[in-house]
Amino acid sequence: MSFARGAGERDPRAVAAPEAAGAAAGVAAAHPDGPAAAHPAGPAAFRLADGGLDPRTLVLYAVTDRRWLDGTTLEEEVARAVEGGATMVQLREKDLGRDELLDEAVRLREVCHAVGVPLIVDDDVEVAVAAGADGVHVGQSDMEAGAVRALIGPDMILGVSAQTVDEALLAQERGADYLGVGAVFPTGSKDDALDVDRETLAAICAAVSIPVVAIGGIGRDNVRELAGTGIVGVATISALFARPDVRLAAHDLLVRTRRMLDGVRCALTIAGSDSSGGAGVQADLKTMQANGVFGTSAITALTAQNTRGVTSIMDVTPEFLGEQIDAVFSDIRPDAVKVGMVSATPLIRTIAERIDRWRPEHVVVDPVMVATSGARLISEDAVGTLVAELLPRATVITPNRPEAEVLWGHEIQTEKDMELAAAEVGRRLGCAVLVKGGHSLADASDVLWRDGECRWYRGRRVENPNTHGTGCTLSSAIASNLAKGFGLDESVMRAKDYVSGALAAMLDLGAGSGPMDHGFDLASRFVEGPGE
Numbered sequence: 001m002s003f004a005r006g007a008g009e010r011d012p013r014a015v016a017a018p019e020a021a022g023a024a025a026g027v028a029a030a031h032p033d034g035p036a037a038a039h040p041a042g043p044a045a046f047r048l049a050d051g052g053l054d055p056r057t058l059v060l061y062a063v064t065d066r067r068w069l070d071g072t073t074l075e076e077e078v079a080r081a082v083e084g085g086a087t088m089v090q091l092r093e094k095d096l097g098r099d100e101l102l103d104e105a106v107r108l109r110e111v112c113h114a115v116g117v118p119l120i121v122d123d124d125v126e127v128a129v130a131a132g133a134d135g136v137h138v139g140q141s142d143m144e145a146g147a148v149r150a151l152i153g154p155d156m157i158l159g160v161s162a163q164t165v166d167e168a169l170l171a172q173e174r175g176a177d178y179l180g181v182g183a184v185f186p187t188g189s190k191d192d193a194l195d196v197d198r199e200t201l202a203a204i205c206a207a208v209s210i211p212v213v214a215i216g217g218i219g220r221d222n223v224r225e226l227a228g229t230g231i232v233g234v235a236t237i238s239a240l241f242a243r244p245d246v247r248l249a250a251h252d253l254l255v256r257t258r259r260m261l262d263g264v265r266c267a268l269t270i271a272g273s274d275s276s277g278g279a280g281v282q283a284d285l286k287t288m289q290a291n292g293v294f295g296t297s298a299i300t301a302l303t304a305q306n307t308r309g310v311t312s313i314m315d316v317t318p319e320f321l322g323e324q325i326d327a328v329f330s331d332i333r334p335d336a337v338k339v340g341m342v343s344a345t346p347l348i349r350t351i352a353e354r355i356d357r358w359r360p361e362h363v364v365v366d367p368v369m370v371a372t373s374g375a376r377l378i379s380e381d382a383v384g385t386l387v388a389e390l391l392p393r394a395t396v397i398t399p400n401r402p403e404a405e406v407l408w409g410h411e412i413q414t415e416k417d418m419e420l421a422a423a424e425v426g427r428r429l430g431c432a433v434l435v436k437g438g439h440s441l442a443d444a445s446d447v448l449w450r451d452g453e454c455r456w457y458r459g460r461r462v463e464n465p466n467t468h469g470t471g472c473t474l475s476s477a478i479a480s481n482l483a484k485g486f487g488l489d490e491s492v493m494r495a496k497d498y499v500s501g502a503l504a505a506m507l508d509l510g511a512g513s514g515p516m517d518h519g520f521d522l523a524s525r526f527v528e529g530p531g532e
């Protein structure tokens, strides 16, 4: 484990760090800026309805160590950590006297409460209470957990360290809200840390009903090894405070921790290739990536197109389309499927047959009929097959106004017409229907019919003439969110937000209606690059 924080930075082990005892006498009952100025909602705000600690507060738990400071203050570094996404902060300073610890706790409390993040104090119950912190963390050689609970009352958060299943069960019985279990990897930040192997960590998580965070030597390169253990988050000192940019380090580790906790979700796009990259399979894959889902593809057709129009289309054979779908499903089973441009009857039949064979959980069909440029993308006879054989197999379909008119058989002139169209088409097909409003009607608002009810999603209008690929992008963003486990309502809302963001980035490419910036919010911007 390296302590090098970068050229010229010091080794914190060179600084005297006496492992101070826990609670000692002499702390004032309350600091002058104490509990009265605490987070208005108090620590109860971090609890769920059943009284348990909300596990989301533990996803990225930043533990302080002033020995990493290099000309900045602890408040500044903690502010950076929470700005980057730390969900909980622990003041753990072994070399501070109690008055200094209390002052530091009060300062950190302000920083944390300004952004709604709980502050925990390590070891010292009296300082935690006097400073108006949200909780305290004690280990096996600190004050006994039951005694701590009696002192802090029912609301304040109590964290307890455990290295065995017996210790974990006892801590839970004595009123712990969460457990810190480590050291799961070798650490240079705690001299007396004991090793906890993966099996013990998993056994502790399985034995208790309170949330567990892993601690010790965790960083961006090994966090994924904790997948499947049952933890709800990770606690770390050096992966944040030893980094040159604490905010970026926090964001990077948060993204990686979330990915580790959620597992990798996959989506499949079955659609046409757009040589200009703004629509079709290319837009779908970029959208999936940007929405945190691994994208796979089965290509229905190659198109030669750019922002001015489609000049040529070459369909793949139905056999080859089927082979692509089978190759993906038989190996990486996607959590959701998006179907886009599919222009010929045999290809539509192949997709319908594969849906029956592989039974994906979610199927989003964008019934692409006409490109934004006006080019027809499906043969007349194929529309009948689409309606009869593919759309009834969808979870949700996402027609724009002209497509909804074809499916409904009437003109759509008002928002009421959009609702009627969505309802009638949905009843006929037995699936949810999202009718998308256009610039001239309902602005950026769409209506979703599902299970007999209509719901409007009022989007924010973005003045951007470059709208090539918006339909593909919306449907693949919905599929990505369904793949991640969101319900349909939430998936539509998130997808609309994503499309608005991609439009608002105002990318301007090509002479015609250009593509959106699918990568406007990519996490990679926050990932530390080489040389750090």
Ligand SMILES: Cc1ncc(COP(=O)(O)OP(=O)(O)O)c(N)n1
Binding pocket: 061, 063, 090, 092, 122, 123, 137, 138, 139, 140, 141, 142, 159, 160, 161, 179, 180, 181, 182, 190, 213, 215, 235
């Ligand atoms: C979240 C979390 N987990 C474990 C610890 C370690 O606590 P403890 O065993 O009391 O050791 P010290 O931190 O006091 O040296 C922790 N602080 N936080």
Ligand SMILES: Cc1nc(C(=O)O)sc1CCOP(=O)(O)O
Binding pocket: 063, 092, 161, 180, 181, 182, 183, 184, 186, 187, 188, 189, 190, 193, 194, 215, 216, 217, 218, 235, 236, 237, 238, 239
């Ligand atoms: C504070 C602490 N407790 C541990 C335990 O095993 O209980 S390990 C540890 C140090 C964590 O720091 P780093 O992320 O730099 O390894």
Ligand SMILES: [Mg+2]
Binding pocket: 122, 123, 137, 138, 139, 142
């Ligand atoms: Mg302790």
